[in-house]
Amino acid sequence: EAGVAQSPRYKIIEKRQSVAFWCNPISGHATLYWYQQILGQGPKLLIQFQNNGVVDDSQLPKDRFSAERLKGVDSTLKIQPAKLEDSAVYLCASSLIVGANVLTFGAGSRLTVL
């Protein structure tokens, strides 16, 4: 079974620039999550999709972050404009059903904002 794919693995940008991250979940997994993991901290949920609908985006900074999951498969997370404090690893995860606690994570996309 292929895992959760993410790209790019690393990205360095200047503040106020924009960046986009892509995620392809495990085939058949209806629920997709984007987490932000700042160095030295645990992952924080940004947004959760069930198929192509949003279940929870309460912690997504909507003035600069956006995410979509067209056709209920791949997802893109965008940051525009980026701030220094956005430097983090952005983890995508998927699970078979909503409310599941067993998540399969991708390797993450490491963002550095200068």
Place this chain on the structure above:
Amino acid sequence: QKEVEQDPGPLSVPEGAIVSLNCTYSNSAFQYFMWYRQYSRKGPELLMYTYSSGNKEDGRFTAQVDKSSKYISLFIRDSQPSDSATYLCAMSASGANSKLTFGKGITLSVRP
């Protein structure tokens, strides 16, 4: 007070040692308790999963949950250098809208 508090690290032990990792929590609605392991430059992977109070053993790993004290632990017996990683506790309430709340993680290094 944070919902989930995890013992600060890092932790360094010699190979073969018994390791105890701990988390406390404040939300009495939490019913599901997990330990995820995260190797450097990788995503977290599920290590142990426990529902409600009690113990669960899987090889060298034992997870304990004490809901009365709002305290969970992960024990690693006969620790190996391959156990060197960051360990994250995570927990959630029941229900379709529940979400995982993670601890900060503790980095363990097992010295050969």
